[in-house]
Amino acid sequence: MKKIKADLPFKNANRHRSKVDALKELYSRFHPRDHVLITIDPDPDAIASALALKRLLWHKVQSTTIGMIRPIRRLNNLTMVRVLRLPLVLLNRDKPERYDKVVLVDGQPGHNDFFQRFHYTAVVDHHPITNSFAEGPFLDIRPDYGSTSTIFTEYLKTARIKPSQTIATTLLYGIKTDTRNFERNTIVADIEAFRYLFPLANHNILKKIEISDLSFGDLKFFHKAVERKHIVRDRLFAHLDEVPTADILVVIAEFFLKVHDISWSIISGILEGNLIIVVRSDGSRDAGKIIRRAFGHLGCAGGHQAMARAEIPLANLNQVLEKPTSAAIEVLIRKRLSPFR
Ligand SMILES: [Mn+2]
Known part of the structure; x- marks a missing residue:
């Protein structure tokens, strides 16, 4: 993938606005009557980020659907969805449904041809910037962050929303998997988010998710x-x-x-x-x-x-x-x- 210099397409790239302004700007992109779709390539960081955004949009929009562009394969992730009863749906490539707004978390349109079909209202991610964005979407892309879960933990804090045990558990797992337990791509913000989420998460469920890598057939x-x-x-x-x-x-x-x-x-x-x-x-x-x-x-x-x-x-x-x-x-x-x- 080709890297595009951040200063070119990236006038509204967020780093200089305050956290409160970023949250306000994000909210300003939605209307109470909106039906919102959040598209994800379902790894733990993307799933957690989508759940956090769904929580942020609760009572702000009519409905929020988390749509996966492919089925989940990893057994740990299937365990997470089953035990925590996460509300995820599988998107159908051939039968696109109508939504008023679409958001991409933990990814950029160029990462997958399925993503490219959508016209995004907002993109929140931590991968290196590979897209040039035309005028329009709310962008918050922070390539120095270890996970998008960290970014959304900050949004929740800024919005003064204490995450539920389910959301805290998924965010904690998202940070842990994307930083491989802080062995790579970790900055202080990731550790701070982890410390904030730690007492809010369900550690019995987290442990079950982390060890669930076998099928009966194995x-x-x-x-x-x-x-x-x-x-x-x-x-x-x-x-x-x-x-x-x-x-x-x-x-x-x-x-x-x-x-x-x-x-x-x-x-x-x-x-x-x-x-x-x-x-x-x-x-x-x-x-x-x-x-x-x-x-x-x-x-x-x-x-x-x-x-x-x-x-x-x-x-x-x-x-x-x-x-x-x-x-x-x-x-x-x-x-x-x-x-x-
Ligand atoms: Mn990620």
């Missing part, structure tokens, strides 16, 4: 991994044959690393004609280097100190295996990544 791979595990000194191996996604290998590799005697968790499976090997370790030896030495000549292999992965086309296994049976693959991996080499 459980049978846990079962298989436990049954098939081979332990060689402090390394645990499990080969799972065909798997539906590589994510399940990662989740199981991380799970076995919880066992206190295990320093290396090496989980493998077959996906779309490739053998995938996922390593999680305590980082005492360079896992990326070791997996590259073991499998780099057969496919792509590498990673970091404590996380590594190899992807090997099954056809390439002919070079080292007479017949790539499940048992032969399992033994190959165990030999090549054995601590005794």
Whole structure:
């Protein structure tokens, strides 16, 4: 995406007006008879921002609908919507409904062709500015902010609205996911918003949302991994044959690393004609280097100190295996990544 210099299209870009003026200006764009649509690409930050805006517009407009441009896939987010009963609807590309005003939060029209269909009354976001905006919409884009949830927490404070437990929980989760628990893109405003929201959120629900990354279907791979595990000194191996996604290998590799005697968790499976090997370790030896030495000549292999992965086309296994049976693959991996080499 091309970056556009902020000074060109951005006369009304907000940074110099006060928080009270920004809120007033935002409100001035709506009429009590309006039916408002908020469009989101539904990640936690976008969902939380939309809920906060819906709350800000409560009693100010006739109705506010939060419309998703795609279904939610991530299990954590599905859990959030289910447990907190969030009022989200899926927009239909072919049957656009009529709304008086449309707002975009946590994104810009150029981020998705679905967004580009709408004529926006307001855009509130924290991504780098990639759009040039024609005259018109209320803009509040703050690329230095870690999350749009932070921006909306400030709006709620300015409006003297204490967020409900549901809204506080989603905003807190939005800040946490977009800053990866303050490990990236964090400024003081994010931490201040977090501190403000912390006592207002439901931490039991937040914890349930954060740990909900498994489906029922995944459980049978846990079962298989436990049954098939081979332990060689402090390394645990499990080969799972065909798997539906590589994510399940990662989740199981991380799970076995919880066992206190295990320093290396090496989980493998077959996906779309490739053998995938996922390593999680305590980082005492360079896992990326070791997996590259073991499998780099057969496919792509590498990673970091404590996380590594190899992807090997099954056809390439002919070079080292007479017949790539499940048992032969399992033994190959165990030999090549054995601590005794
Ligand atoms: Mn965001």
